[in-house]
Structures are given as structure tokens and as C-alpha cells.
Amino acid sequence: MTVRPSRREVLRFGSVAVAAAALPATAIAQAPWPSKPIRIIVGYPAGGLTDTFARAYGDFISQKTGQPVSVENKAGASGAIAAEQVKNAAPDGYTLMWTISTTMIMNKVLFKKLPYDPDKDFALISWMDAGHLPFIVNKNVPAKNLAEFAAYARNNKVSVGTYGAGSYSHVAVEALNRHYGLKMEAVHYRGEAPMWTDVMSGAIQAGSGSFAAASSVLQSGNGRAIAVPTKERMKKLPDVGTFYEQGVTDIAFQVQGFICLVGPAGMPKEIVKKLSDMMIEAGKSERIQKILDTFGIDRAAQDQAFFEKFMAEQGPVWIDLVKGLNLEPQ
CATH class of the missing domain: 3.40.190.10 (Periplasmic binding protein-like II)
Incomplete structure (x- = not known):
């Protein structure tokens, strides 16, 4: 026997469907982050300090989240190639970038035109000391x-x-x-x-x-x-x-060069916070401490708040120093 819904039931369930359709997707069903593999883009060649950090910290993030973390090296143009790729990625926490102070600050002076805006296109996550340069x-x-x-x-x-x-x-x-x-x-x-x-x-x-x-x-x-x-x-x-x-x-x-972890601008604050916290925890691990000792670096990863304060205070100083070299922008 076929059971047909009454007119009242059709109206009631229809109104629920309309209301659900009006909600943003995240309100209907938001998968907890991360629910799929994370990709890290490194703006410099394999084997260097930036790449070493990306792989070591990336492994820690994978262990903590249970999701695979891949590392891809997209070297060239002082990190600009990687920066453009990450800038254009979805700001969902699944595409991140490991890069250095050159990409985030000095390139503004070294290049006539950049395919990214260092000040607007990225969410700052974690700052890492590049070490003393004797x-x-x-x-x-x-x-x-x-x-x-x-x-x-x-x-x-x-x-x-x-x-x-x-x-x-x-x-x-x-x-x-x-x-x-x-x-x-x-x-x-x-x-x-x-x-x-x-x-x-x-x-x-x-x-x-x-x-x-x-x-x-x-x-x-x-x-x-x-x-x-x-x-x-x-x-x-x-x-x-x-x-x-x-x-x-x-x-x-007195200023410092650095390595950093960033994501595309617009990343949810809670994901940035989770990643920032994981970086601090990773810096205390035995593997990261050994890397720091090998490279003669005295301080592990710092959190988002430190990174933002550093950029506000030292970013303009670096710009003035590089401008003082009177280089012809590329």
C-alpha cells in the first residue's frame, strides 16, 4: 500500500528544506579539521634549512592529526613562485607554505612587481628563528x-x-x-x-x-x-x-632573519590557532631539538601572536635596510 503525505506534512517538511538551504554549508555539516591530507609548499630547494624544518614539523603535524602531510618544493624567484601558488589556494587549512623573511619582507624591495602581496595574501601561523649568522x-x-x-x-x-x-x-x-x-x-x-x-x-x-x-x-x-x-x-x-x-x-x-609557516589569507581563526599551538608543541620534541642543535639555532617555533608582533616591529626595519643597498629592482 502506498502512503501519501498529507498537505500539512508536505508544507512542514518543505519549509524545513528551504530553511536548511538558506544556511551556509558549514552550518549544515562542517567536517572537523583536518579531515583530509595537508599539503605544504616550500619556496626553497630540498635539503636546506627551510625544507628540513617543513618536513620535521610537518611530520609532527601528521602524527598529531592522523592525516598525511606532503611537502612539495616550488623553488624560484626568491620564494615568489610558491607564494603565488599558496595565495591562490583555498583558505581551508589544507595548503600551507614554509618560507623565509626574504619572501615575506625583502621581496617588496627586490622586485618591481610581485604576483602576491606579502602583507595581505597570507595568514601568519608560526615564526621560526633562522639562527645566528656568524x-x-x-x-x-x-x-x-x-x-x-x-x-x-x-x-x-x-x-x-x-x-x-x-x-x-x-x-x-x-x-x-x-x-x-x-x-x-x-x-x-x-x-x-x-x-x-x-x-x-x-x-x-x-x-x-x-x-x-x-x-x-x-x-x-x-x-x-x-x-x-x-x-x-x-x-x-x-x-x-x-x-x-x-x-x-x-x-x-639586531634584527633577525626567519623561517615561517603561513597559509592563504582568510583561513579560519580556529585552524590557525590549532596549527600555531602544534608548532609550539613540535618545537619541544626530540627530533626538532636535534635539528636546532645541528643548525646552531637557540630557539624553536614561536606562536602566531609573536609572529604578528615581530612583523609589525621588524618588518619596516628590514625594508629600510634593504632599500639602503640601492639595488635596482628586478
């Missing part, structure tokens, strides 16, 4: 501190390596020239490896960059660190004074 001289340079190095540079032709035009190491050369009234030449390389090779051989007299990349120079005795930036000494080089301690108080040696 200033290292070749073993044949008779200097154990900045004053001795400056005295040597006044009487000799000195070339100092940088791992890229517009980078911290480039800013450092110009800041030292200003402070001591020197005319040292900044020699730009495509990354740290070839720079440190030339510091080791004596082709250039000095350079600054990451502790891990420079470890072969230091361990072989072909170079020595004579200064570290920020106002705190480095745990791996406790006997090396800071630029500030040695009287070089230029702001260039």
Missing part, C-alpha cells in the same frame, strides 16, 4: 675581532661574500663599511655553499651565513668566527662576541 674570516686574515678586522681592511683589499644580493649577508657588509668607513667589496653568490668554499680557500677574505653551512670552514680550521648578530651570544660559539658587544650597534645586527 661573520667568519679566512684563517690567514690576522683578526680575532671586528676592530682587528677593520684595521686589516683599511690597509688591504678585502672582499666579503654574501649568499645573495639583498640578503642579510649583503646588508652586513654595507653596515660594516658604514660603521668603520671601509670600502670592502660585497661578492654575491648563488647560495652559501660556493661562498664558503671561497672563504675556505682564501679567494675571499670573509663571509656571513648559517652555522651549519659554515661548519666545514670552522671545523677544518680554515676560518674563524669573529662576531655574531643580535644582542645574545650563540650557544654553539659562546666565546665569540656579538657585533653589539664589540661596539657595532647598527640596527642591521
